[in-house]
Amino acid sequence: MTAQIVAAGARRADRTADPAVAWLNSWRLAFRIGWREIRRARGRSALIMIMVGAPVLLIIAAVTGSNSGSNSTMVPEMFGNAQATVQASKDGDHWNTDRVGALISGRVVQVTGGEIGVSLGDRLRIAAVGMPIGEMSGSGLFRLRSGHWPTADDQIMITRDFAHRHNLRLGATVPGFSWQQPGPTTDLRVVGIVALPQDVSVGPGGGAEVVTGRSRMITTDDPSQVSYLVFRTAPVSYREIQRLDSHGLDATSRYLVEHPELVPGQDAGDQQESSAPVAFYVLVGGGLLFEAMLLAGPAFAIAAARQRHTMGLIASNGAVHKQLRRQLLGQALLLGVLAGAIGAGLGLVSGRYVSVVSAWLTGSWAPPNALAWAPAVVAFLGAAVAAVVAALLPARGVGELDLVAVLRRRPTATRSRTFGPLIGSVVLAGGLAVTLGLGFRAAPEMTPRYIMGGCTAAAFIGAMLMLPWLITALGRGSRLPLSIRLAGRDIARQAARSVPAMSAVLVASGMFAVMGIAIATDDHAEAETYTPFTAMGQGTIQGSVDDMQAAANIIRGRHPDWKLTPHSSLGDPDYGGDLPSSTVALVPKGCTPQQAVTAETQADRDPDADSRCANGRSDYSEPVTVVPDGQLGTIGLPAAAAGVLSEGGVVLVDPPLGLQCSPGPCTQSVRRTYLTDNTVTLVGGTRKGDAYVPGKPARLAAAVIGPDDLTGTRPGWTGYTSGWISADAASKAGLPSTVVLWTVDAPRPITEAQEKTIDEVLPANAQLSVERGFHGQLATAGRVLLGIAGALVIIAALISTALSQVEARPDLATLTAVGAQPGLRRRFAAAQAGILVLVGVVVGQLVGILAGIGFAASNSRGDSGGGVGHLVVTVPWQLSGLLLVGAVLIAAVLAVLGAWSSPGLTRRLG
Amino acid sequence: MARHAEADIPVLILEKLSRIHGSGELTVHALRRINLAVRAGELIAVMGPSGSGKSTLLNLAGALDKPTSGRVLIEGEDVTSMRPAALAAVRRRKVGFVFQDFNLVPSLTAAENVSLPLELDGWSPRRTRQPVAEALDAVGLSGQVGDRYPSELSGGQQQRIAIARSLVGPRRLVLADEPTGALDTETGDQIMAVLRERCDAGAAGLLVTHEPRHAGWADRVIFLRDGAVIDSAESAAVDERLMRSIG
C-alpha cells in the first residue's frame, strides 16, 4: 500500500492552537518517558529514592515519635478506659468510693498508689497499685502479659522486670505486709505478669511493680496517690468538673483534655509545642535534605549521561533545550514525590508505633503516638524540592548537548569552569576570617553567633566551589601507582559525579569537626569547674531518714565489710511533709530563745510581728553540721577554730557555705548577728502540731571564719552548711539533729555492677550513688557524632564509586583485554573511594576545625553554658583522626568488596 | 516507474555549502562549496570514502550542524540562520533522520517513537493516533507492532519504525545515514525497498551509504571526495537493451 505523502501546497496546518495545552502535553510526554526511564534503571532510581526518602523518614519518625508527650497521646495512659479521674484536693481520708459516686454519675473505682512491703530476702518497699480485682481487666490501665487476672484478694500481678529481678515466676508466693501500719504478713500468690503504662508520671498506677486487690496493704504519705476513676459512656462536662471542685474534689475530664478549646479561659497557647524543637527539626531536616541533595546529584548526573543518546534522538526529532531538561526534571520530580510520600508514610507509621514497641520490649505498655500531619506534608514537599534541585545542574548539562557527537556516540568532553574556584577561595577565606574574628573578639551574644553561623556555611560553600580545581590538580599526579593515578584522573574527568559526592563528605566531616570541638570544649570547661560530690570511689545515700536507714541496713546485710557512716545536721533540714520534725535556731542578738524558735510561725498569724529573730533557724538557712567524733580534723579549719570545735564549741562560717542570697552577695553578717563575747546561743525546738516548743538554750563558745579560711578540698555534699559542732557537744546541749546523708566506703572501689545490683533492692528514694569523677559528654556524644558522620561519608563515597564503576566498565574491560592484572580493578575501586573520602574529609575537617575554634572561643568567653571567663578551646584530635583513618579504610574496603566480581569482557558499547 | 512530479521548489537545497573544522594547522575542509538539490519523489545517494564529508553533508542538511558558509534551504526556508527554537521546529515538522542503529528511544513503544515529533510539537496523544497508524502502514508494519518496545523488535522492524517516524505527519524529507549498515543483506534490501517506495510516494530522500547495491536504489548517486562532488551517476532508461547485453 502506498500512502501518498501530501504535497507541499496541501500541507496541513499543524500549528497547535493552544500554547497552554502544548505545554501540558510536553510535560505529559516528559513524565511518560521519565517514568519509563526510571523503571529501566531500577537500581539507580531506587538509590535516589532511598537517599531522598531516608531523611524524610527519619525526621518524620522523630517528630511523630516525640509526640509521646502530647496530650492526645497521653490520654490512654492518664485515663485508661475511664472518662474522668478524681482526686481529693484535701481531706483525702474523708472520701471513699460511695461518697465520690454520689457526686457524679457513672461507675466509680478507687485506685490506690503507694508502697507495699514484701519479704524477698530483705524487707523491701515496693511501689504498688491497688484496684478492686473485678475492675482490673476493664480499667484499661493494665495489659496482661501472661497468666491471668487475679480472682482473689491474695493474688497479685507483677511486672516483668520485677519478676526478673527477684527471680519470681507464675505461681510463686511472695510474703507481703503493709509498710507503715504494722500487721501480719500475708502470702500473696503471683498469678500474672502485667504491663503498666510506660510514662510513670502520667496516670494512676504508673511506676508500680505490683498490682493487687488488697488496697489496704498499700500505704503512702501522698494523698494524691489515691484517685477515683469514673467509667461511663458519656463524656464528663466542664460543669460536672466545676461541681466536683466545689466539693473539694479535683477532677480531670478525658474529653476536655482531648478538646482543650472547650475549657473556658484556658490559654490555647499552652497546648502549642514550643518553638525550639520546631527550629531544631527544621534545621536538622534541612541539613539532612541538603546532604541528600548532594548525594542524589551524582546519580542524576549518571542518569543524564546514560540517557544522552536518548536525549540526542529526541533533540534530533525537534525538541528544544527546555523540553530536554524537562525529561530529567520530570524524572526527578517523580522520584522525589514517590520518595517523599513513602518516606513520610513510613515515618508516620514507625513514629506512631515506636513507643508501643519499645514499651512492649521493656515490659510496659504505651499508646500509639498522635500523627503529625503538617510536618509530614512539609517533609514530603521538601523531598520533592530536594530531588528537583539535585537534578537541576545535570539537567542544564543535558540542555547543552553536542548533538552531532552524541548521535555518533562519540565520547564528549566535559568543560571545566575557571572562575568557580577563584570565587570559592575568596568566599572560603573570608568566611573563616569573619568567623574566627568574631569568635575571638565580639561579645558572645546571639547576633554575632548568627553571623558566625552564616559565615561558616559560606566557608563550606566556598570550599565546595574549590573542589573541581582541587580534583583536577589531583588528576595530574604522575608519580603515583597506576591504580591511584587512574582513580584520580577518573574522578577529575567525572566531575559532575565526584564533586557532589566529595561535597557531601566535606559538609559531613566539617559539621562533625565543628560539633566535636563544641562538645570537647564544653566538657573541658565543665571539668574545670567540676566539684566531686564526695570522695572518689565513695558512695552516698540520700533520702528520707527511714529510707536511708533501711538502705543502710540492706547494704550492711549484703556487704558486712563495708563501712557505713551517717552524717547529721542540727534540726531537720531535709524534711519531707509540711514541717520539719525539729529545728535548731541560732539566737540573734536582741532576741529571746523563745522568739528565735517561734517568731516565724507567729508571723503567719500576725503579719506585723517581727520575724527577724527566726532568721537563725536551721530550716530557714543552711544548717549546722554535726561532726562525728574523730573526724574533727578533716574539715580543714584553721587552728584556732579547730581548737574551739574540739573543746565543745561551735564554728560558724560567714557567709554560710552554699547559701544563695539574691540578688547580690549576702549582706547579713553572722558575726554581728549572733556573736556575743565570742559565744553564741543555740536553742532546739521540737514540733508540736504546727508550732515548735523551744528546749533549753545552750550558750557555747564560738568562732567565726570566712569561707576562704578553710583549707583543703571538701566533698561537694559538705558545701552547704552554716558551721560545725561536734556530736559530743550537740548531744550534751540536748540539741536535736537528723541524719542527712550516709557515706559508704568499701575496701575495694565499688564497681558499677555492684552499684546497680544494690540499687535494685534499695528503696527507690534512697539509692546508692558512687562518685566516679567527671564524665564528659564527649565519650558518648562523640561516638554518636562519629557514627553519623562516618556513615554519611562512607555512603557518599560508596555511591560515587559504585556509579563510576558502572561507567568505567568498558574502559576496565579494555584494560583487562590488554592484560592488566585482575587486582587492578579492585585497587582502582579502592583508590577511587579512598581518594574521595580522603580529600573530602581533610578539607572538610580543616574548614570545620577553624570554624569550630571560632565558636568555642566565643562560647568560653561568655556566661552561657560553660563560660569560665578565660579562653578554652579543645580540639578532639583523636576523634578527628579516627574519622579520617576509619572512613578512608572502611570506604576502600567496602569498595573493593563491591568490585569483587569480574566484569567480563563486555561489549564496549554504551 | 514514473516519478510523482511535485511542486517546483526542491524540498532540500544546499547552496555553496562549506564546513571547516578547526583552525590554523588543524584546519579541515569537511565540505567545499557543495551544491545539491533534492526534489520530492527523488532519492539521492551520497557515496565516498571515509573522511569525504558524507556525514557532514547529512548533518548540515538536517540542521544538526551549522555551515561555515553557504545556505541550507528546507522547503524554501533558510535554516542556516535560524535560532535554536526555530531549528527544533524544523526538525519536528519537516525533516526526519534515520541512523544506522539505536534509532529509537528504548523506553517508548514503537508507536510512541513514531509519534514523538508530533508530541514534541504539542499534539495530544489522541490526535497522533491516525498519522501514526498511517505511517506504520506505509512502511508495512501492522498495528500490533506499535505496542512493542524496541528491544522486542528485529533490526529490520526498528529501521522501518525509524523511517515511519522520519516521515510521520507533515514531514517530507528523510535523511538516512547508512540505514542498512547494521542489517543483514535481505533485511537491508527490504529497507531500501521501503525507502524507495516512500520516495515514489512523494518524499524526498538523501541517503549516505557505502554499499553500491543500495546506492542502486537511488535516482542519482553523488560521489564525494575530500569534501567536494567529483561525479554523479544516473540510471539509463531502457530494459530491452539490457537483455541483449547479457546474452
Add this chain to the structure above:
Amino acid sequence: MAGAVVKGHVMSVRWGILALLTEGPMYGARIRSEFEQRTGGTWPLNVGQVYTTLARLERDGLVEGQEADDEGRIGYRITREGRRQVELWWTSPVPREDSPRSELVIKLALAVTVPGVDVQQIVQNQRSASLSHLQDLTRLKRGTQASPAGNDSGSDLAWSLVLDHLIFTAEAELRWLDHVEGRLQREAARSGRRPQHDHQAHDHQARDHETETVVR
C-alpha cells in the same frame, strides 16, 4: 578473453542439455524450448547449436540417438554414463578460471604502469557507468517484484536469480574500484606525488553548476 567466454558458454549448453535429458528422452526442438524457458529466457539458443552439441554428446557416449518417430523427429536418450557425468556435474563446483570483464583488469593494470595516464579518471568513469548499470538493474528488479507472478513462477524465480547475480557482480566490481581508488591515493601520498584528481574535481564542480542548478 573472448575465447574463454565462448568456451564457458559451450560447456554450459552441453551440461544443460544433458541435465534436461535426465528427465527423459526428448527431441531437439523440445530440448531447445525447455532450456530457454528454464533459464528465464535470458539464454536463447539456436537449433544448430543444439544439434551440434547433441552430436558431440553422442560421440562421447553420453546420449543415444533413437529412431525417428512418425513426424520425423529424432529423439535422444541419456546413457548410463551420461547420467553419471550429470551427477558429477551437479556436485562439483564450477571452475573459477573464467572472469568476465577481465578487460577492466588489463586496462587498469596497464594504466598504472603506462606514464601520463589519469588512472583516477579511468576508475571514476568506470564507477559511474557501473553504478548507472546497477541502478538500471535495481529498477528492473523492482519491476519484477511489482508485477504479479504471471504464468510460470518457476521461470520468474530463475529470472530474479539471474538478475541478482548481475547486481551482486556489479557491486563486487564497484567495491573493487573503491579499493583501487584507495590504493592509488595511498601510493600517491607515499611517493609524494600530488594526486591527479584535483582539477577533475574542479571540472565536475563546473559541470555541477550547469546541470544541478539550484532553483528553477
